Amino acid sequence: MNEISRNIQKEFYKVWSEKELLPNFEKWIYKSTELKDNLNPNSYYEFLSFNYKQENSHSELKKLIENQISQSEVEKWKITKDLLNAKNRTENYSKSIRNFYTLYCKGYDFMDNLAFNYGLALECPYSYYRIETFEKLSEKQKLTLIENCYPDIIGEIEKVLNWIENEKVVLIGKTNEFGKLEYIDNRTDLEKNNYKEINETVEKEKWWEFWK
Structure with missing residues (x-):
């Protein structure tokens, strides 16, 4: 598991804890060069290809985020x-x-x-x-x-x-x-x-x- 920067952890936490709206998080995903540099290509692609409008999108996104950080x-x-x-x-x-x-x-x-x-x-x-x-x-x-x-x-x-x-x-x-x-x-x-x-x-x- 790659070491994730404090700034990315902060962005992950905001949406994980429902303090950030999914559309805002989705925009950040698309424009963040830092995220691309911190994640391996497969993990980065998972966030890019994630359907942020699907049913239960927040709960599924939480799982995706939790895969990137330690227990x-x-x-x-x-x-x-x-x-x-x-x-x-x-x-x-x-x-x-x-x-x-x-x-x-x-x-x-x-x-x-x-x-x-x-x-x-x-x-x-x-x-x-x-x-x-x-x-x-x-x-x-x-x-x-x-x-x-x-x-x-x-x-x-x-x-x-x-x-x-x-x-x-x-x-x-x-x-x-x-x-x-x-x-x-x-x-x-x-x-x-x-x-x-x-x-x-x-x-x-x-x-x-x-x-x-």
């Missing part, structure tokens, strides 16, 4: 999208909050605070309303649970984003023999136990601005 990068895209959805309250963000608990159960132990302090409250609301699932709640009850997450959830989200940025947590995109998602944990014991908060004194561009 680790795809996993990073997926979790980053959920984190930013919840942080910015966009794109059905309540589902992203609930997914934090699912990701923890699937093996991402580093999501523990987001899972138990926020995701579980939405996924299993019985202790609040004696109702078993989020879908069965009234709209008012859903909104109350969601609003209870803010603003505290934002700090926890940014903590995880920073772990990923600084490779304190390295997503692999594979499951182990027990079916659990694998990752490399480079955090210190203090970071794992939430005894330490890292505050940057110099303001710099957040790494996840790349994904916006």
